[in-house]
Amino acid sequence: MNKAILFNFTVDKDKNQINVERSFKAPKELVWKAWTTPEILEQWWAPKPYKAVTKSMDFTEGGQWHYYMAGPKGEQHWCLFDFEKIVPLTSFSGLDAFCDENAMINNTKPRVHWHNEFVAKGDTAVVQINIQFDQLEDLETIIEMGFKEGFTAGLENLDQYIESQFKLRK
Numbered sequence: 001m002n003k004a005i006l007f008n009f010t011v012d013k014d015k016n017q018i019n020v021e022r023s024f025k026a027p028k029e030l031v032w033k034a035w036t037t038p039e040i041l042e043q044w045w046a047p048k049p050y051k052a053v054t055k056s057m058d059f060t061e062g063g064q065w066h067y068y069m070a071g072p073k074g075e076q077h078w079c080l081f082d083f084e085k086i087v088p089l090t091s092f093s094g095l096d097a098f099c100d101e102n103a104m105i106n107n108t109k110p111r112v113h114w115h116n117e118f119v120a121k122g123d124t125a126v127v128q129i130n131i132q133f134d135q136l137e138d139l140e141t142i143i144e145m146g147f148k149e150g151f152t153a154g155l156e157n158l159d160q161y162i163e164s165q166f167k168l169r170k
Contacts, residue, residue: 006126007155009148016139018147020129022155023121026162031125032089032118034158038065044161046070047153050077055101061086066103080105081114091117110138 006023024031034040038054045052049072057065065081080099086092093115098106105111113132118125133139 005124007152009152011139011143013136013139016133016136018129018131018133018139018142020131020151021126022129023124023126024158024162025124026165027123028118028120028125029089030162030165031127031158034161035116035118035127036092038067040161041065041067044157045154046157047150048157059083059086059092064103066099068101076101078103089118091115110134110141112138112142 005025006021008019008021010019011017012019034044036059038057041057042052042054045067046069050069053068053070055066055068057063057067059065061083063083065079065083067079067081069077069079071077078099078101079096080103081094081096083092083094085094093113095111095113097111098109100106110133115130115132117128119128120126133142
């Protein structure tokens with residue numbers, strides 16, 4: 001498998017944010033589709049052995065992605081992503097939160113603002129991700145929960161998905 005040419009993961013505690021820049025050996029359109037289509041998100045979003053399961057997704061401004069991470073022992077970790085702004089094939093942003101199966105937000109865990117930009121660079125696509133926290137404690141909580149390791153594993157799952165798409169075309 002082709003490893004990412006570019007992978008930067010930085011934590012900026014002064015600005016309460018995480019910035020990730022990651023390249024994929026694929027056209028920007030394929031990477032965009034992988035981030036915005038529930039059937040594809042389910043194949044890579046969760047770090048193994050977890051699996052992402054979509055309850056509902058409306059990829060429109062004002063829409064939501066309601067899903068859970070299914071664990072190997074049957075546990076379910078529910079999340080809700082509220083889409084705020086979408087510029088097709090270029091960027092999307094919104095608020096992410098932990099919730100329950102009825103999409104009721106869990107206020108004991110941080111709610112996080114994501115902004116994802118998609119850029120074509122030759123035969124690769126680069127996704128630039130800015131994750132903004134309200135306060136430093138929220139950022140530190142997410143890091144302590146293993147966000148970097150889990151998100152890195154998910155992005156590696158996306159590499160595998162992309163590779164499988166190229167094999168199907170041959």
